Amino acid sequence: MGTSQSGPVHRFQDLAHKTGFSIEEIKTLNTRFLYLTQDEDTLRREHLANVSDLALNPIRRQIIEAFFDKRNMGEKERGCLQEIGFEEFVTVLSFFRPPKPHTADEEMKNIKKEKLRFLFNMHDTDNDGIITLDEYRCVVEELLSSYEIIGAETAKAITDAAMLEVANVTVGQMAPDEFYEGITFEQFMQILKDVEIETKMNIHFWNLDTMTVQCGK
Amino acid sequence: MPMPSSVYFCLLRAVFLVCFVNPLIILGLSEDVNEIQDHHHHQPKENLTGLPIVTFKWHHVQTPYLVIIWVFVAGLAKLSVVELSHHVTSVFPESGLLIMLGFVLGGIVWGADMAQSFKLIPPTFFYYLLPQIILDASYFMPNKLFFSNLGAILIYAIFGTCWNAATVGLSLWGCYEAGVMGNLDIGLLQFLLFGSLIAAVDPVAVIAVFEEVHVNEVLFILVFGESLLNDGVTVVLYNVFDAFVSLGGPRIDAAEIFKGIFSFVVVAFGGSFLGIVFAILLSLLTRCTKHIQIIEAGFIFVVGYLSYLTAEMLSLSAILSITFCGICCQKYVNANMDEKSVTTVRHAMKLLANGSEIMIFLFLGVTAVDTEIWVWNTGFILLTLLFVFIYRIIGTFLFTWMLNKFRLVPIEVIDQVVMSYGGLRGAVAYGLAAMLDEDKIPEKNLMISTTLIVVYFTVILQGITMKPLVQWLKVKRAAHSDLKLIEKLNNRAFDHILAAVEDICGRIGDNWWTRGWNRFEENYISWLLMKSKARKNRDYLFNIFHKLNLEDAINYVSEGERQGSLAFSRSDEAANVDFKKQFGSEFADVMPNIMVDMSNYELGIEHFSVTSIVKDTIPSVSLDIHGQDRKNAMDDINAHHLLQQHLYRSRKNHRHKYSRSHFSINQNEDEVQEIFQRTMRSRLESFKSAKMGVNPAKKITKHHKKELMHKMPNGHTDSTGHLYGDEVDRAVGRDTGAINSTFMRDMYTIGAGIENPVFLPDMDSPAHSPPWLMETEAVAPSQRAQRRLPWTPNRLRRLAPMRISTCSTDSFLMADVSLTLEEHEEQPQTDNEDMRPVFD
Numbered sequence A: 001m002g003t004s005q006s007g008p009v010h011r012f013q014d015l016a017h018k019t020g021f022s023i024e025e026i027k028t029l030n031t032r033f034l035y036l037t038q039d040e041d042t043l044r045r046e047h048l049a050n051v052s053d054l055a056l057n058p059i060r061r062q063i064i065e066a067f068f069d070k071r072n073m074g075e076k077e078r079g080c081l082q083e084i085g086f087e088e089f090v091t092v093l094s095f096f097r098p099p100k101p102h103t104a105d106e107e108m109k110n111i112k113k114e115k116l117r118f119l120f121n122m123h124d125t126d127n128d129g130i131i132t133l134d135e136y137r138c139v140v141e142e143l144l145s146s147y148e149i150i151g152a153e154t155a156k157a158i159t160d161a162a163m164l165e166v167a168n169v170t171v172g173q174m175a176p177d178e179f180y181e182g183i184t185f186e187q188f189m190q191i192l193k194d195v196e197i198e199t200k201m202n203i204h205f206w207n208l209d210t211m212t213v214q215c216g217k
Numbered sequence B: 001m002p003m004p005s006s007v008y009f010c011l012l013r014a015v016f017l018v019c020f021v022n023p024l025i026i027l028g029l030s031e032d033v034n035e036i037q038d039h040h041h042h043q044p045k046e047n048l049t050g051l052p053i054v055t056f057k058w059h060h061v062q063t064p065y066l067v068i069i070w071v072f073v074a075g076l077a078k079l080s081v082v083e084l085s086h087h088v089t090s091v092f093p094e095s096g097l098l099i100m101l102g103f104v105l106g107g108i109v110w111g112a113d114m115a116q117s118f119k120l121i122p123p124t125f126f127y128y129l130l131p132q133i134i135l136d137a138s139y140f141m142p143n144k145l146f147f148s149n150l151g152a153i154l155i156y157a158i159f160g161t162c163w164n165a166a167t168v169g170l171s172l173w174g175c176y177e178a179g180v181m182g183n184l185d186i187g188l189l190q191f192l193l194f195g196s197l198i199a200a201v202d203p204v205a206v207i208a209v210f211e212e213v214h215v216n217e218v219l220f221i222l223v224f225g226e227s228l229l230n231d232g233v234t235v236v237l238y239n240v241f242d243a244f245v246s247l248g249g250p251r252i253d254a255a256e257i258f259k260g261i262f263s264f265v266v267v268a269f270g271g272s273f274l275g276i277v278f279a280i281l282l283s284l285l286t287r288c289t290k291h292i293q294i295i296e297a298g299f300i301f302v303v304g305y306l307s308y309l310t311a312e313m314l315s316l317s318a319i320l321s322i323t324f325c326g327i328c329c330q331k332y333v334n335a336n337m338d339e340k341s342v343t344t345v346r347h348a349m350k351l352l353a354n355g356s357e358i359m360i361f362l363f364l365g366v367t368a369v370d371t372e373i374w375v376w377n378t379g380f381i382l383l384t385l386l387f388v389f390i391y392r393i394i395g396t397f398l399f400t401w402m403l404n405k406f407r408l409v410p411i412e413v414i415d416q417v418v419m420s421y422g423g424l425r426g427a428v429a430y431g432l433a434a435m436l437d438e439d440k441i442p443e444k445n446l447m448i449s450t451t452l453i454v455v456y457f458t459v460i461l462q463g464i465t466m467k468p469l470v471q472w473l474k475v476k477r478a479a480h481s482d483l484k485l486i487e488k489l490n491n492r493a494f495d496h497i498l499a500a501v502e503d504i505c506g507r508i509g510d511n512w513w514t515r516g517w518n519r520f521e522e523n524y525i526s527w528l529l530m531k532s533k534a535r536k537n538r539d540y541l542f543n544i545f546h547k548l549n550l551e552d553a554i555n556y557v558s559e560g561e562r563q564g565s566l567a568f569s570r571s572d573e574a575a576n577v578d579f580k581k582q583f584g585s586e587f588a589d590v591m592p593n594i595m596v597d598m599s600n601y602e603l604g605i606e607h608f609s610v611t612s613i614v615k616d617t618i619p620s621v622s623l624d625i626h627g628q629d630r631k632n633a634m635d636d637i638n639a640h641h642l643l644q645q646h647l648y649r650s651r652k653n654h655r656h657k658y659s660r661s662h663f664s665i666n667q668n669e670d671e672v673q674e675i676f677q678r679t680m681r682s683r684l685e686s687f688k689s690a691k692m693g694v695n696p697a698k699k700i701t702k703h704h705k706k707e708l709m710h711k712m713p714n715g716h717t718d719s720t721g722h723l724y725g726d727e728v729d730r731a732v733g734r735d736t737g738a739i740n741s742t743f744m745r746d747m748y749t750i751g752a753g754i755e756n757p758v759f760l761p762d763m764d765s766p767a768h769s770p771p772w773l774m775e776t777e778a779v780a781p782s783q784r785a786q787r788r789l790p791w792t793p794n795r796l797r798r799l800a801p802m803r804i805s806t807c808s809t810d811s812f813l814m815a816d817v818s819l820t821l822e823e824h825e826e827q828p829q830t831d832n833e834d835m836r837p838v839f840d
Helices: A007-017 A021-038 A045-049 A053-054 A058-067 A084-095 A104-121 A132-142 A152-168 A185-191 A213-214 B005-022 B024-046 B060-083 B086-091 B094-113 B122-139 B141-146 B152-176 B188-199 B203-213 B216-246 B254-287 B290-313 B318-338 B339-368 B378-404 B413-421 B427-433 B444-473 B486-505 B510-529 B532-538 B540-562 B579-608 B625-626 B630-646 B669-691 B702-711 B724-751 B783-791 B792-802 B806-814 B821-839
Strands: none
Touching: A007 A084, A021 A045, A021 A084, A021 B486, A021 B669, A045 A053, A045 A058, A053 A058, A053 B152, A053 B486, A053 B669, A058 A084, A058 A104, A058 A132, A058 B378, A058 B486, A084 A213, A084 B510, A104 A132, A104 A185, A132 A152, A132 B486, A152 A185, A152 B486, A152 B540, B060 B094, B060 B339, B060 B486, B086 B094, B094 B203, B094 B339, B122 B203, B122 B216, B122 B290, B122 B318, B122 B339, B122 B427, B141 B152, B141 B216, B141 B318, B152 B188, B152 B216, B152 B378, B152 B806, B188 B427, B188 B444, B203 B216, B203 B339, B203 B427, B203 B444, B216 B318, B216 B413, B254 B290, B254 B318, B254 B510, B290 B318, B290 B339, B290 B806, B318 B339, B339 B378, B339 B427, B378 B486, B413 B806, B427 B444, B486 B510
């Protein structure tokens, strides 16, 4: 990848500007992207299924879906893509970019909101702006599926309890005839306001494992 | 000398002797004491001509008596400190107040004795007071937080401490050479020794102060973890320099220095390793202590202490040993032991640690009131204070700066200020100073007094100013969230997401390591160290869930009782029904149906429940029941009586059966069986009612509610304003009861205990016409309780799991016949929630 052609470099700069990654990081990510796609231009779901470590992740389905979700591409569209290019790949990853030091408070809030939106979309599979009980139940069941001892019923009970917790905190005292539809994004922000998501939902993008690219394949 | 006052003298003196004076001093002083005692006992001895009826045997009990008196005094001290007016305690930290109280007590002793012969002496401190504090701190260490910040903690603890020791020692030496301190008999090595003993931040002091401040968790774990580990480091450093001092300056060459460094590594890591070994032993031990439940809690303390002493014996770092023992064993021990034992351990641990802490601070104060140890050297003392303070700040900023280059979340400047300001010195420094050998270090007393001044300065002054500082700097405080369950769920999902994204990027990062370790731990270590049964329940989500449920159950019962529900305090006339027999046949018949029912029901209802989180798989009370008339009013009463006779009473009364090895609320198997069967019966009945074509109350919506109101047969429909008033409840309750009893009768004709006289209809209690009569016969709380409980926000949340997932509760029930009492007490919730729709 070292040889610089004007095309990719220009593209990378654009991307870097757009996503906030450094050029170096973009380059590394591109290497990784090409490794995942086996030198194709687009990434499909089955490519990600080949990542061996991912196979043990109980909620891999949701995470992989998030990469193909149009809502995460910064557009207003909905629905899923079948394959994504490098640009989309980087866009999704940019949700996990640590904020730059000395970011202003305003901007920090936006970053936090974006990150939360990403998580919210991940749970809100049918994109109606509400995480319903059923949707959340799916999440929890998958989450707990690695513990074979905890049956689906327990998972369900836990979900329900969690959901009521949310209802309790966000709505407060409900009238007897009211029912809780599900978690809206505002409520989602409210329940996660104490979790410093802007500092937690980050991973380092240096020191990526490009060795496998050179030796592997 | 008048008798009472001299006894008082003896008391005070001997307390100190016994508690806090090493054997040598005890020897020296006991002569003194004996003299006084001889003086006392002289007279009785002379007069001893016949058989004495009572004798005064003070010297027999002297030792334990004085120890216990001092413990008592310490307890009173704590009490008085806590009970002080709020204005004082909000400004002063408790530790500082205790030290000052120690001054007063020391003053009293000194005034009586004209000399302070009693000190907090190193062996007592290191063998009897310190271990439990460290064990407590490590046993309650939030492991995840600790290990995820371990890198930073180690940097601060190891390099920070070395830095402090070296800079303070060297700077003092430099100033000494420059002639600031006048004539002192101290060499470079002694200065370094002094630097190393004053370098460590003290966990006791740090916990005492930071506990009251509530800073954010990362900051807390950094300060706390550092203080815990650097104690080990400083002791090692101290020993190395102590050896150097004994060796003498000229004989130290490169090889010796190298050996010193090497021994530092061996002692520190050897100690940690030893601690881990003991933790493994302890975990294995608790795997098989099932039958000695009453003493299993003791093993934690014994083995922990053993790890401390063993490390000490092998001249490894005892503090690190007990620290790692506590940190590593907590998870497995807690899982293996009975819940009661875990509670015992927790409380006992806190008791011991708190007790020692009080003693330590108190005696830090008492020790000071002594003319002998005070040697004043303005230059030395002030410069030490200054250097300790300055180099702590420089060191913190230096190492944080280096760490921040690697940390994902940089440590903020404000946090760094608090960290450096939180560099409190404490009893460990004093203990080490008091351990100095006077032959080798002629200025020992100067060092002790300097150490004491540093301790007072940091604990009292910095302790007082810490809270205002934290407020002024607006340090991020610890966030308290009500959302226990969802928080855990989110955290877990989060870990997986981060790990997955790292995988996709191909980075081998923290998450990768954490996950790898978790997998290894799960597969091998847990298998080795945990009971198989414990492994099942160990998932922390499940634990939280379980805890919430338990809490609910307890709250529920107590709230019910508070509100005067009769269901919880029933009369003694027990219904002698042989449930086992009847139940067997009944249950076997219905059981398969239940299963079928359930699954059908599940499917049928699935599409229904999108908007409603309430999903009662067991149709408790049909909304249509109001269609049925009150023709069964008499049945209602009968059924009530039947229930009343037959209800399980939460019997907490002990049968006074003393046993040393068991402590249990009486709970014989029949009783458990009985409760279970009753609960099951109520379930069966509700199933039956469902099967008999009554509409299940699965969805409660506004619509339904209106319907409900229209259908109210008793003319209460218009009284919407009083919808939750007693009348309506009563009416509804009666209806439900009526319906219910119809089914119940059916049941009993099948062959249950209807022939028992207790169950025969009894008409003479219409005045008690029971509004709380429901189809549930287990512990049905009063109408009042039922009506009110769900409305407090807490209840709504807590009761949730049961309400929504009656299905799962049932499956628990069916799976496990030998349910415990507690689990049964949870049952009412279900019932309660089942009922709720009616009143909505």
